[in-house]
């Protein structure tokens with residue numbers, strides 16, 4: 001675009017944007033997307049004499065470089081008329097052969113077209129939001145869907161993109177607005193025959209809603225965990241078999257295994273897909289009594305143990321590994337027993353008689369395995385997947401909160417509701433309820449969020 005083609009960047013006259021929307025590099029097909037008021041004009045230029053495609057119908061045609069008159073490619077073209085497109089604007093997509101030369105020439109030709117410029121990160125999705133095609137939580141879900149590496153990450157993103165979280169937030173906002181309207185009636189008609197107890201009557205619905213939102217907030221961040229990976233820490237005495245287990249899980253020798261106690265010193269992480277759930281398994285240093293000595297080696301081991309304990313505390317699931325052939329009641333390991341623990345009794349091949357778990361809380365899931373002899377490993381993994389599925393499942397009925405941004409606004413909402421509930425003056429209660437509704441509106445973008453947009457869309461790729 002040269003200077004005399006520069007167009008004003010106002011919301012009413014946004015430039016037409018274009019980008020390679022499929023992945024860069026050689027491919028069977030590459031898709032170049034153009035969105036904006038002039039997208040059909042550039043299509044006419046590229047088609048030369050040929051007729052434009054009918055909206056929403058594909059057309060196979062030769063695309064020409066208007067400068068050279070030479071063919072660029074034979075491509076499939078599909079066009080959309082505003083507002084019936086992803087961005088809500090006129091859109092034309094070119095499905096070209098996925099060659100570097102074709103992509104480069106297409107982008108070069110498009111950049112020379114009147115009012116066209118290369119799209120910024122996430123700009124197509126941003127326009128879809130700004131044109132009311134989707135709300136902000138749906139826009140975020142598009143980024144998650146593209147980033148999804150496992151089935152459950154994909155399901156969570158798909159539900160959110162389909163509006164599961166939007167519906168939830170909008171329902172909460174509608175219920176709050178109803179309560180607000182009720183309180184405002186009291187303000188608007190102070191002289192009418194509305195008893196003071198009316199304000200008391202508005203409170204139960206607001207209280208119930210507060211409890212519901214708080215319930216969602218106390219969800220152990222399972223939606224965020226699903227996005228980033230569920231943390232599983234392998235914890236146990238030296239030589240219990242932690243590194244042997246991580247190697248089996250990773251299906252490769254990621255960690256050194258040896259009969260020398262204290263082999264692992266640092267935390268080693270492996271990313272896995274367990275039954276569709278993304279998990280990050282950490283191998284850690286074996287735990288021993290803390291007064292192990294003051295030599296340099298002891299200091300390194302102490303630091304390893306400190307890191308192991310940090311991992312254990314951060315983990316969503318702690319796999320406490322006990323050695324059936326050695327100290328089954330290993331104190332430092334069993335001290336970490338809590339609701340997040342799963343017990344693994346390893347090396348059952350090395351003992352003659354069966355063992356019981358008299359020293360362990362009954363309600364903690366426990367499994368007896370032998371890693372080296374491959375005994376019960378599959379059964380253990382199936383059950384571990386079930387435990388994960390139970391805690392991190394994805395459902396439309398109770399969609400997971402997936403971002404800290406949502407959580408922050410929900411916390412603002414809850415604190416405004418709590419203040420509202422303490423107010424005896426209807427005016428003050430109404431004001432707090434309005435704050436609470438606005439906090440919800442900022443999640444979906446119904447309330448002014450211009451300041452948030454740059455932050456939200458900067459993580460998107462160009463072309464999304």
Ligand SMILES: Nc1nc2c(ncn2[C@@H]2O[C@H](COP(=O)(O)OP(=O)(O)OP(=O)(O)O)[C@@H](O)[C@H]2O)c(=O)[nH]1
Nearest residue numbers: 238239240241242243244258262263264286371372
């Ligand atoms: N008999 C038997 N030996 C096992 C089993 N699993 C692991 N081992 C052996 O136990 C020893 C210690 O295994 P590692 O996996 O290095 O143990 P670790 O818990 O990582 O030990 P540290 O890194 O020192 O904390 C190795 O010699 C393994 O081959 C098992 O199921 N049965």
Ligand SMILES: [Mg+2]
Nearest residue numbers: 242243263264
């Ligand atoms: Mg180890």
